[in-house]
Amino acid sequence: MIAGVASITGAAVFSFTLLSKVVERMVSLSVGIMLATSLLHALPEAFESGADTRSLFATLLGGLLAFFVLEKLAILRHSHHHEGDGHHHAHGHDAHQAGKSGWMILLGDAMHNFTDGILIAAAFLANPELGIVTALAIVAHEIPQEIGDFIVLLNAGFSRLRAYVFNLLCSLMAVAGGLLGYFTLDKASGLIPYVLVFASSGFIYIAVSDLMPQMQRRATVKESVPQVFLILLGVGIVLALNHAY
Incomplete structure (x- = not known):
C-alpha cells in the first residue's frame, strides 16, 4: 500500500504542477514511457520467467483483442447515446476518443x-530486507509510468482529483496481489507472467491505437520534432531506471 500511494502521489506532484500546462505535448512522453515499460521491462520479465512462449504470445494477442473490443463497445455506446439527437458532435467525439483511452489505461x-503486489509478497517471504528493497525499486519504476498514466487521464478529460482517486484505487490492486501472493504464492506465482503480458498488451494498444493517432494529427515539423524527442526521452527514463535497479 505504501509503495502504491508513494508512486501515485509522486507522479501526481509532477503531473499536476510541472507538466499540467503542457498535457498535449506530454502525451508523447507518455507514449515513450508506456512502450518502453511494456517492451523493455514487463514483457522481457514475463518471457524470461520460463513460462510457455506460445501461451504468452497467445495472451498478448488475446489482450490486444480484448482492449480492441472494450474500445469498440465504448464507441458503440457513445454512438447509441447520441443517435438521432440532431446535434453535431465533432468536438465532443474527439474528447470521447481520448476519454476511452483513460478507462483502458486504468484497467x-x-x-x-x-x-507488483505478488512480487513484493514473494520478496518479503524470502527475506524482509529484500521485500523493502523490492518495494522501493517498484516505486522508482512506477513513478514514470504513473506520470504517463496521469498525462493520459488529463488528456482524456479527467479532473486532477478524479485522476488521482482512480489511480489510487488502482494502486490498491497491489494490496490484493500481495495478499494473494502471501497466502497462495506457489499457485499465484505461475500467473505473474501472464498478468504482466496482459497488462502490457493494454499499454501497447493504448499507445499505438489512441495516443499516436492523436499525435499524427499534428504533422508539422514544428510539432513532430518535439514529439520524437519526448518519446525518446520517455524510453530513456525507463532504460535508466531498469539499469539502476
Whole structure:
C-alpha cells in the first residue's frame, strides 16, 4: 500500500504542477514511457520467467483483442447515446476518443499493480530486507509510468482529483496481489507472467491505437520534432531506471 500511494502521489506532484500546462505535448512522453515499460521491462520479465512462449504470445494477442473490443463497445455506446439527437458532435467525439483511452489505461494499470503486489509478497517471504528493497525499486519504476498514466487521464478529460482517486484505487490492486501472493504464492506465482503480458498488451494498444493517432494529427515539423524527442526521452527514463535497479 505504501509503495502504491508513494508512486501515485509522486507522479501526481509532477503531473499536476510541472507538466499540467503542457498535457498535449506530454502525451508523447507518455507514449515513450508506456512502450518502453511494456517492451523493455514487463514483457522481457514475463518471457524470461520460463513460462510457455506460445501461451504468452497467445495472451498478448488475446489482450490486444480484448482492449480492441472494450474500445469498440465504448464507441458503440457513445454512438447509441447520441443517435438521432440532431446535434453535431465533432468536438465532443474527439474528447470521447481520448476519454476511452483513460478507462483502458486504468484497467491495464490495475493489472500491473496486481503483479507488483505478488512480487513484493514473494520478496518479503524470502527475506524482509529484500521485500523493502523490492518495494522501493517498484516505486522508482512506477513513478514514470504513473506520470504517463496521469498525462493520459488529463488528456482524456479527467479532473486532477478524479485522476488521482482512480489511480489510487488502482494502486490498491497491489494490496490484493500481495495478499494473494502471501497466502497462495506457489499457485499465484505461475500467473505473474501472464498478468504482466496482459497488462502490457493494454499499454501497447493504448499507445499505438489512441495516443499516436492523436499525435499524427499534428504533422508539422514544428510539432513532430518535439514529439520524437519526448518519446525518446520517455524510453530513456525507463532504460535508466531498469539499469539502476
